[in-house]
Amino acid sequence: MIPVYLPTASPEFMVLEEVWHIAKDDLLVLRYYSSFTDFKNKISTYFRTKRFNLDMRNYLLAKIGN
Numbered sequence: 001m002i003p004v005y006l007p008t009a010s011p012e013f014m015v016l017e018e019v020w021h022i023a024k025d026d027l028l029v030l031r032y033y034s035s036f037t038d039f040k041n042k043i044s045t046y047f048r049t050k051r052f053n054l055d056m057r058n059y060l061l062a063k064i065g066n
Contacts, residue, residue, distance in 0.1 A: 015056050022052060
C-alpha cells in the first residue's frame with residue numbers, strides 16, 4: 001500500500017461526502033415527512049439498512065482525474 005495524503009478541507013476527496021450526497025437525494029428530494037419523528041425514523045432506518053457499495057479507490061481516482 002502507498003499512503004496518499006489528501007489535502008485538508010477537500011470534500012471532493014472524501015468518500016463520506018458521496019454517501020451524504022446519495023442519502024440527501026434519497027431522503028430529501030421530493031419527500032414529505034409529516035413530523036420530525038417520522039423524519040428521524042426514516043433516516044435511522046435508511047442508514048441502518050442501506051448498502052452504498054462505493055469503491056474508495058475508484059472514487060478517489062475518478063476525482064483526481066477530473
